[in-house]
Amino acid sequence: xxxxxxxxxxxxxxxxxxxxxxxxxxxxxxxxxxxxxxxxxxxxxxxxxxxxxxxxxxxxxxxxxxxxxxxxxxxxxxxxxxxxxxxxxxxxxxxxxxxxxxxxxxxxxxxxx
Amino acid sequence: xxxxxxxxxxxxxxxxxxxxxxxxxxxxxxxxxxxxxxxxxxxxxxxxxxxxxxxxxxxxxxxxxxxxxxxxxxxxxxxxxxxxxxxxxxxxxxxxxxxxxxxxxxxxxxxxx
Numbered sequence: 001x002x003x004x005x006x007x008x009x010x011x012x013x014x015x016x017x018x019x020x021x022x023x024x025x026x027x028x029x030x031x032x033x034x035x036x037x038x039x040x041x042x043x044x045x046x047x048x049x050x051x052x053x054x055x056x057x058x059x060x061x062x063x064x065x066x067x068x069x070x071x072x073x074x075x076x077x078x079x080x081x082x083x084x085x086x087x088x089x090x091x092x093x094x095x096x097x098x099x100x101x102x103x104x105x106x107x108x109x110x111x112x113x
Numbered sequence: 114x115x116x117x118x119x120x121x122x123x124x125x126x127x128x129x130x131x132x133x134x135x136x137x138x139x140x141x142x143x144x145x146x147x148x149x150x151x152x153x154x155x156x157x158x159x160x161x162x163x164x165x166x167x168x169x170x171x172x173x174x175x176x177x178x179x180x181x182x183x184x185x186x187x188x189x190x191x192x193x194x195x196x197x198x199x200x201x202x203x204x205x206x207x208x209x210x211x212x213x214x215x216x217x218x219x220x221x222x223x224x225x226x
Contacts, residue, residue: 031212034215036217042219042220051212091156099146099209101156103155103156103157105153105154106154
C-alpha cells in the first residue's frame with residue numbers, strides 16, 4: 001500500500017529565506033506526483049505536477065524535483081514571502097489507484113515578516 | 114468561472130439525518146472524485162468515478178454513495194449521518210488518463226451534531 005510522508009510537519013522561517021519541503025513515498029510505481037497548497041479553511045490549489053518520467057518542474061519561485069527510484073520529491077521555495085504561509089501537500093498517483101491521489105499529511109509553513 | 118464547484122460550503126445537521134453534497138465541474142473532464150479531509154487535515158480518497166467505472170475505497174461505509182446524473186456532476190449522498198462523519202469533503206476532477214492533473218473544489222465543511 002502506498003504511503004506518503006512529508007517532513008517537516010511544520011516549519012517557520014523569516015521572510016526571504018530559501019526553503020525545502022520534503023516528500024517521500026513507499027512505492028515507486030506512480031504515474032505522477034502533485035504539489036498542492038492549502039490555505040486555512042480553503043480548497044487545494046495545484047502548484048506543480050511532475051510526471052513519472054520527469055525529474056523536475058518549475059513555476060516562478062517554486063521548483064519541484066522527483067527521484068522516483070528512491071521515492072522522494074522536494075519542493076524548493078526561493079525567497080520566501082509571508083504570502084507563502086500555508087499548508088503544502090504532496091500527493092502521488094499510484095499505478096493501481098484508479099487515478100486517485102494518495103496524500104501526505106502536509107507541511108504547515110509560516111513565513112514571518 | 115469556477116472550474117470545480119461544490120454546494121453547500123457549510124452543512125450542519127443532526128445525527129441520523131440524510132444529506133447530499135453537490136459537485137459540478139465545467140472543465141469537460143470525464144473522471145470525478147470525492148475526498149475526505151479529517152480533523153487532522155489528512156486527505157483520503159473516498160470514490161473515483163467515470164462513466165465506465167466506480168472505484169470505492171474499501172474503508173468507506175456503505176452509508177456514503179456517489180450519484181452522477183451526468184458527466185459534469187458527481188453528488189455525494191450520505192445516509193444516517195454519524196458524529197464521525199464530520200469533516201471537510203472535497204470534490205475533484207481530471208481527464209481520464211495516467212498523467213493528468215486533478216483540480217479540486219473549495220470543499221464542504223460538514224458538521225454532525
